[in-house]
Amino acid sequence: MNELPWPPPKEVLDSARIGLDEFNRYADESKLDELKYRLGRYSRTGEDRIILSAGSDLLLREAVHLFSPLRKTITLCPSFLPTINSARQTAGSMTRIRLPLPDFRLDLEILEREIKGPCLLVMDNPNNPTGKTVISPTEVEKLLQKQDLMVIIDEAYYEFSGVTCAELVDRYENLMVTRTVDKVFSLAGARMGYGLAGDLFLKELSSFFIYLPRVTMYAVLAALENVDIMLERVEIVKEERDRLLERFLHEGIEAYGTSANFILIRSSIPDVVDELKKRGILVRDISDQMPPGFIRVTIGKREENGIFFREYLQLSRNRSPSH
Amino acid sequence: MMNWPGCGQSIRKAELKTDPGDDMQMKKIGLVVNPVAGMGGSVGLKGTDGDCYRKALEMGARPVTPFRTRDFLNNLTKTDLFHFYTASGKMGEDILKDQGLEYTVIWQIRVNTSAEDTKKIIGLMVKEKMDLIVFVGGDGTARDVYDSLRLEIPVIGVPSGVKVFSSVFALSARAAASMLERFLEGAKLQEEEVLDIDEEAFRGNILSARLYGYLKVPMARELLQAGKKASSTGTSARENKEEVSRYLDEEMEENVLYLLGSGTTMKSLTDRLGIPKTLLGVDAVNNGKLLRSDVNEKDILELYGHYPRRKIIVTPLGGNGFIFGRGSRQFTPEVLAQTGKENIILAGDRDKISCLDCLHVDTGDLEVDKSLAGMREVIVGFNERIILEVRY
Ligand SMILES: Cc1ncc(COP(=O)(O)O)c(C=O)c1O
Numbered sequence: 001m002n003e004l005p006w007p008p009p010k011e012v013l014d015s016a017r018i019g020l021d022e023f024n025r026y027a028d029e030s031k032l033d034e035l036k037y038r039l040g041r042y043s044r045t046g047e048d049r050i051i052l053s054a055g056s057d058l059l060l061r062e063a064v065h066l067f068s069p070l071r072k073t074i075t076l077c078p079s080f081l082p083t084i085n086s087a088r089q090t091a092g093s094m095t096r097i098r099l100p101l102p103d104f105r106l107d108l109e110i111l112e113r114e115i116k117g118p119c120l121l122v123m124d125n126p127n128n129p130t131g132k133t134v135i136s137p138t139e140v141e142k143l144l145q146k147q148d149l150m151v152i153i154d155e156a157y158y159e160f161s162g163v164t165c166a167e168l169v170d171r172y173e174n175l176m177v178t179r180t181v182d183k184v185f186s187l188a189g190a191r192m193g194y195g196l197a198g199d200l201f202l203k204e205l206s207s208f209f210i211y212l213p214r215v216t217m218y219a220v221l222a223a224l225e226n227v228d229i230m231l232e233r234v235e236i237v238k239e240e241r242d243r244l245l246e247r248f249l250h251e252g253i254e255a256y257g258t259s260a261n262f263i264l265i266r267s268s269i270p271d272v273v274d275e276l277k278k279r280g281i282l283v284r285d286i287s288d289q290m291p292p293g294f295i296r297v298t299i300g301k302r303e304e305n306g307i308f309f310r311e312y313l314q315l316s317r318n319r320s321p322s323h
Numbered sequence: 324m325m326n327w328p329g330c331g332q333s334i335r336k337a338e339l340k341t342d343p344g345d346d347m348q349m350k351k352i353g354l355v356v357n358p359v360a361g362m363g364g365s366v367g368l369k370g371t372d373g374d375c376y377r378k379a380l381e382m383g384a385r386p387v388t389p390f391r392t393r394d395f396l397n398n399l400t401k402t403d404l405f406h407f408y409t410a411s412g413k414m415g416e417d418i419l420k421d422q423g424l425e426y427t428v429i430w431q432i433r434v435n436t437s438a439e440d441t442k443k444i445i446g447l448m449v450k451e452k453m454d455l456i457v458f459v460g461g462d463g464t465a466r467d468v469y470d471s472l473r474l475e476i477p478v479i480g481v482p483s484g485v486k487v488f489s490s491v492f493a494l495s496a497r498a499a500a501s502m503l504e505r506f507l508e509g510a511k512l513q514e515e516e517v518l519d520i521d522e523e524a525f526r527g528n529i530l531s532a533r534l535y536g537y538l539k540v541p542m543a544r545e546l547l548q549a550g551k552k553a554s555s556t557g558t559s560a561r562e563n564k565e566e567v568s569r570y571l572d573e574e575m576e577e578n579v580l581y582l583l584g585s586g587t588t589m590k591s592l593t594d595r596l597g598i599p600k601t602l603l604g605v606d607a608v609n610n611g612k613l614l615r616s617d618v619n620e621k622d623i624l625e626l627y628g629h630y631p632r633r634k635i636i637v638t639p640l641g642g643n644g645f646i647f648g649r650g651s652r653q654f655t656p657e658v659l660a661q662t663g664k665e666n667i668i669l670a671g672d673r674d675k676i677s678c679l680d681c682l683h684v685d686t687g688d689l690e691v692d693k694s695l696a697g698m699r700e701v702i703v704g705f706n707e708r709i710i711l712e713v714r715y
Pocket of ligand 1: 002058080124126127154179181183
């Protein structure tokens with residue numbers, strides 16, 4: 001699930017406990033406003049553009065349900081499956097554009113050609129599971145000029161890539177950027193995501209209001225006061241990611257780097273996911289959207305990455321059939 | 324073959340006397356193990372067909388299938404609901420005995436077994452009316468099974484081989500065990516592909532496959548190797564095919580000659596239209612009616628003389644993404660040149676197409692291949708498409 005390996009910092013847990021103390025109460029609105037204010041500061045957009053959600057997946061689903069029925073929905077293949085699956089339920093028509101090996105490049109010419117008539121474009125950038133930053137803010141801005149096109153950019157891995165379209169939401173009513181605190185802020189269990197919405201999205205989603213759980217709200221408030229801790233962790237993960245990738249490449253194993261907190265390996269070990277599981281290592285089988293053998297490996301602590309590397313090598317060395 | 328030592332009818336008969344499978348409650352499950360499948364893998368050989376087997380032995384290869392078979396048997400539940408029928412020795416008996424499972428031997432093998440044994444055993448299993456046959460091996464074994472079985476009895480393929488590309492195979496030995504459980508619970512059946520990979524080319528690291536036939540397997544998409552996971556909207560492969568064919572049906576135009584390629588997606592379309600389909604061939608359809616079935620190049624070109632408007636609908640091959648050049652040989656370069664890229668409709672199973680990195684053409688005519696290349700859309704659901712590149 002691409003979480004960070006460390007628990008939240010003490011400051012965040014302490015704050016969450018404040019939320020727990022008055023658990024008989026809903027989250028207070030003034031605190032929710034404060035949360036929006038801080039998220040606005042953090043994202044460098046106005047606080048009035050923030051839409052809070054219990055996990056970004058919920059907001060993505062809501063927006064897709066709202067805009068896909070009367071539009072052609074365009075998205076990527078592979079992509080974040082919950083979004084695709086909810087689009088399939090409501091979209092009048094759906095087109096997915098393949099990100100092909102070896103570099104998972106998005107063919108922008110094809111993308112532009114496909115945008116005809118009323119469209120909804122949903123892209124995770126960086127893309128999950130390829131981890132590739134598929135489009136630049138400049139390229140997104142160019143697309144935003146198109147008539148009757150709504151654009152959702154899912155930036156669940158923004159802090160790892162450093163690439164964002166956030167600055168465009170003030171100027172383009174047809175853009176929404178979604179983000180999550182679940183991964184980078186070590187708060188996956190708290191489940192909070194948010195949108196940075198252009199005017200049209202703000203208007204259409206005005207009834208989407210979620211009273212966040214108090215504990216979550218307090219935790220995130222504190223997390224936003226400790227952004228430096230998060231940024232440090234992100235740097236460690238990026239270093240570990242690149243180191244792990246190098247080690248695999250050095251062994252001649254087909255592996256792919258990303259601009260997120262995971263790497264991809266194309267494995268020739270039979271039942272590799274199960275074999276690793278037996279050794280206490282969980283990796284994601286992504287062969288439902290990728291050619292056979294691809295697994296997605298979330299970066300953990302240094303020791304964990306080391307154990308994974310050794311276990312994997314051992315598996316690949318004695319690929320003999322005896323168990 | 325008939326006078327091989329130790330394969331007398333009498334032994335078979337004697338053993339069948341105490342046949343517990345006569346009990347109506349007990350399911351009869353056949354087990355066929357290809358003892359040499361997969362041995363080449365550990366020594367870097369791709370397959371153990373023909374000469375490669377001797378080479379594998381010389382290089383110190385060890386048998387793989389016993390481990391896979393044991394893995395399968397170990398994970399079985401509800402063993403009181405069925406009884407195994409198998410061949411002697413390493414083709415089944417040894418492992419079943421080892422695992423302490425009940426079985427009946429219906430065929431005595433010689434020291435050296437061959438594909439003929441598999442075919443013979445399957446033939447006997449058809450005669451003895453098995454409810455399901457479990458086979459352990461690779462694509463080659465699947466082809467041998469198909470040769471003497473076709474769609475008569477459902478199968479479960481336990482993957483154990485170097486070339487295991489056919490979608491009839493379960494994901495793993497364990498998944499195969501779960502499939503048997505599903506079968507016992509009354510799971511529906513679906514047809515899956517048996518592929519023929521070009522031996523010589525494959526050993527040279529070129530993957531080229533031909534659709535060889537179909538076998539019936541218990542419906543459990545997430546346990547089969549092709550689509551792996553069921554999509555979370557809960558649509559089965561069959562429902563998906565119906566969705567695709569409903570869309571194709573709506574899009575089909577009057578007075579256009581349609582040539583429908585092979586495969587179960589096309590079968591789903593013809594089922595919808597209420598006409599028969601040649602599963603491994605090309606059928607010509609016009610205004611919802613069957614014009615001619617199982618056409619060859621000559622037939623097609625003749626039909627083209629009468630129909631100025633024509634379209635081909637084909638399904639990319641699962642696993643390797645071939646649209647022309649493997650499978651339907653009837654679509655020759657000449658036919659394709661006369662059809663034109665814009666009149667070729669691609670449609671297929673969502674789960675299979677989602678896993679393809681690109682599509683391939685290899686018609687034998689470079690100019691035709693070039694004309695077909697580029698970004699193409701494949702219909703994978705009702706008004707749902709995936710765009711990917713056709714390469715040559
Ligand atoms: C691309 C992408 N978008 C969205 C999400 C959902 O994140 P959240 O935890 O905020 O629901 C994920 C989580 O895996 C993701 O990978």
